[in-house]
Amino acid sequence: MDDIRKRHQDTQCVHASTLHDPSGAVVTPIYQTSTFSFRDVDHGAALFAGKEKGYIYTRMANPTIEALEETVAVLEKGYRGLACGSGMAAIHTTFASMLRTGDHVVCSDSVYGPTNTLLSGVMSRFGIESTMVDSSDLKAVEHAIKPNTKMIYIETPGNPTLVVSDIEAISEIAHGHGARVVVDNTFMSPILQQPLTLGADIVVHSMTKYLNGHADVVAGVIVVKTEEDYKAFRQILNQIGGVITPFNSFLVARGIKTLAVRIERQCRSAEAVARFLENHDKIQEVYFPWFPSHPQHELARRQMKGPGGVVSFELKGGMKGGKTLMNSVRLCTLAVSLGGVETLIEHPASMTHAVMGAEARRKANISDGLVRIAVGIESVDDLIADIAHGLDKVSV
Numbered sequence: 020m021d022d023i024r025k026r027h028q029d030t031q032c033v034h035a036s037t038l039h040d041p042s043g044a045v046v047t048p049i050y051q052t053s054t055f056s057f058r059d060v061d062h063g064a065a066l067f068a069g070k071e072k073g074y075i076y077t078r079m080a081n082p083t084i085e086a087l088e089e090t091v092a093v094l095e096k097g098y099r100g101l102a103c104g105s106g107m108a109a110i111h112t113t114f115a116s117m118l119r120t121g122d123h124v125v126c127s128d129s130v131y132g133p134t135n136t137l138l139s140g141v142m143s144r145f146g147i148e149s150t151m152v153d154s155s156d157l158k159a160v161e162h163a164i165k166p167n168t169k170m171i172y173i174e175t176p177g178n179p180t181l182v183v184s185d186i187e188a189i190s191e192i193a194h195g196h197g198a199r200v201v202v203d204n205t206f207m208s209p210i211l212q213q214p215l216t217l218g219a220d221i222v223v224h225s226m227t228k229y230l231n232g233h234a235d236v237v238a239g240v241i242v243v244k245t246e247e248d249y250k251a252f253r254q255i256l257n258q259i260g261g262v263i264t265p266f267n268s269f270l271v272a273r274g275i276k277t278l279a280v281r282i283e284r285q286c287r288s289a290e291a292v293a294r295f296l297e298n299h300d301k302i303q304e305v306y307f308p309w310f311p312s313h314p315q316h317e318l319a320r321r322q323m324k325g326p327g328g329v330v331s332f333e334l335k336g337g338m339k340g341g342k343t344l345m346n347s348v349r350l351c352t353l354a355v356s357l358g359g360v361e362t363l364i365e366h367p368a369s370m371t372h373a374v375m376g377a378e379a380r381r382k383a384n385i386s387d388g389l390v391r392i393a394v395g396i397e398s399v400d401d402l403i404a405d406i407a408h409g410l411d412k413v414s415v
């Protein structure tokens with residue numbers, strides 16, 4: 020479609036992935052092929068030299084993958100996208116493209132667990148150091164910057180208390196110190212937050228979550244702002260090889276067609292669930308960026324177009340209460356992840372973070388009564404009834 024970049028996001032979701040396939044296919048077909056034939060020797064040589072546009076090998080480029088990359092780039096108002104085999108592959112490719120031995124990274128301390136481990140593990144082994152800070156505190160961010168700081172990596176809202184970091188202010192601070200800003204925008208999707216328009220340099224997503232939205236694919240994407248970055252990142256992605264498959268690209272592009280509609284519903288339902296929890300006598304605290312009780316409530320309202328679909332809360336019944344709630348809900352599914360059409364519920368202390376032990380959990384601010392709900396698109400009345408039934412079984 021002409022000028023898709025000038026249209027509204029709802030329209031972009033539906034149409035941006037449409038390739039103008041010679042067959043007239045309305046939906047971009049799955050080019051399930053590893054390699055592409057050359058017409059003759061000169062054609063192959065011209066493709067390799069970049070003198071002619073075309074496809075060579077699917078790790079380098081593939082039409083189905085490109086259609087998805089273009090869609091996310093349009094939605095994020097970026098230059099181009101690079102789709103990856105998982106969110107972590109996108110994050111690793113970003114680090115490998117932007118950092119070298121001796122560099123330093125300032126990173127949100129509430130960042131996704133494996134991102135934290137990637138920095139303290141593999142990246143540290145390659146001589147890249149990092150400092151974890153509460154990135155909602157601008158002074159702490161600036162204080163953590165060193166002469167060799169090349170990247171400020173933030174995730175906002177952060178897990179599990181949905182702490183919000185100021186993308187615009189952090190970008191200003193970073194650029195003043197010659198560092199660049201990467202934002203993990205997974206929790207918001209481009210519908211609710213567009214970090215590149217706020218000054219960030221790079222956006223990454225786990226497309227496993229809202230972008231795909233159906234809990235049936237693991238995938239990631241990087242969106243860059245400039246051609247220079249695009250070329251550098253593409254070369255690294257091609258070398259590391261963490262690419263997405265054409266079939267998964269097709270599924271994610273299909274998921275994105277309903278992204279705006281899903282997000283609208285999920286925001287509305289999450290707010291209703293959060294309000295129900297806020298008024299429930301077995302709940303000590305609700306973490307929800309849209310409520311005035313949230314510490315960065317004003318920033319959230321300014322930076323985000325909606326609260327997102329995740330609600331976290333502190334249950335008064337602690338570990339036992341959390342386990343009881345998990346075992347009593349019938350509609351909410353006990354599982355990690357978020358952003359799908361089905362509502363997922365998670366109790367870190369007895370599930371994902373159980374192996375850490377109580378002491379490490381306390382240090383990481385994961386209390387025994389903490390529960391996270393990633394709200395889906397079911398009837399919100401059914402969801403609230405299910406949670407209410409579960410809470411009835413909890414003794415405080």
Ligand SMILES: *Cc1c(COP(=O)(O)O)cnc(C)c1O
Pocket residue numbers: 105106107108131174203205206224225226227228237238239
């Ligand atoms: C899930 C997730 C990731 C990792 O993505 P995968 O697709 O599981 O590799 C990164 N960041 C955030 C915020 C996530 O929720």
